[in-house]
Amino acid sequence: MSEAFRGEFNQKVDGKARVSIPAPFRRVLEAGDPAFDGSRPKFVLIYGRPGSDFVECYTIAQMKLLEAKIRRMPPGTPQRKALERNFITLSQLVEVDDDGRIVMPPKAREKLGLDADALKDGAEATFAGTLDTFQIWRRDAYEATLATEADADFDFLEDGADLLSLLPTDPEG
Numbered sequence: 001m002s003e004a005f006r007g008e009f010n011q012k013v014d015g016k017a018r019v020s021i022p023a024p025f026r027r028v029l030e031a032g033d034p035a036f037d038g039s040r041p042k043f044v045l046i047y048g049r050p051g052s053d054f055v056e057c058y059t060i061a062q063m064k065l066l067e068a069k070i071r072r073m074p075p076g077t078p079q080r081k082a083l084e085r086n087f088i089t090l091s092q093l094v095e096v097d098d099d100g101r102i103v104m105p106p107k108a109r110e111k112l113g114l115d116a117d118a119l120k121d122g123a124e125a126t127f128a129g130t131l132d133t134f135q136i137w138r139r140d141a142y143e144a145t146l147a148t149e150a151d152a153d154f155d156f157l158e159d160g161a162d163l164l165s166l167l168p169t170d171p172e173g
Contacts, residue, residue, distance in 0.1 A: 003028050005129035010139055013114060013123040017104040021096055022127050025134055029096065032059025041096050045136075047107045048090025053145060054128075054135040055108045057094075062132050104136075112138045 009022040021029070029041040036042075044063040046056045058066065066087060073080040092105045104114065104125075114123050124139035137145075157163070 003031060004131045005134040006131070007129050008142075009127045011125050011127060013104065013119060013125050015119050017109055017114065017119060018101045019104060019125050019136075020099070020101045023100065025127060025129070026096060026100055029059055032061040034060060039098055043094055043096075044091050045094045045105060045108055046087055046091045047105070047111045048086035050086065053112075053141045054137040055111055056130075057134050057136065058132075108136070112136070113141070114138060 005025055005028050007022075007024065009025075011019050011022065013019045026041065029043050030036045033041040033043070042060055044058045044060065046058065049056060070080060070083050070087070073083070090107070092107070094102050094105065096102055104112075109115070109119075112125070114125075118138075126137045126139045126142040128135045128137065128142065154163075157165070
């Protein structure tokens, strides 16, 4: 298993929609790209998840695992069609350039609300690690969501319960 995507990083998005991938994330992308030859790792950017204010990014290896699960589903079922549409059709293969940047694809910019005016005004993106994937948000949307959801994350905990109590019980100890 490769290193996880962890942490949050705020990055400027320039007027040409270029944004730097945080260096720790690039290392994980490199490890998760079987064809990586020392420069320009690739990853899959998903912009199709309905109801989300972010785009989600998978290493090539993680995407292959997801694709294999989808392929095992019966063809033509509504569940498989929904997964194919939102994770395969509404996705794009992206390559990191030699300077560690990507050009945000138009569909990703549209989803994040990074139109020409936002880019001209100096937009910022937040990269948020989520273990096997990472999310790219428009910074203001990320901060607003974090502010409203942070307290809700603990609503289901009993008073005084430790957050680690949410983990499944390990049968080996």
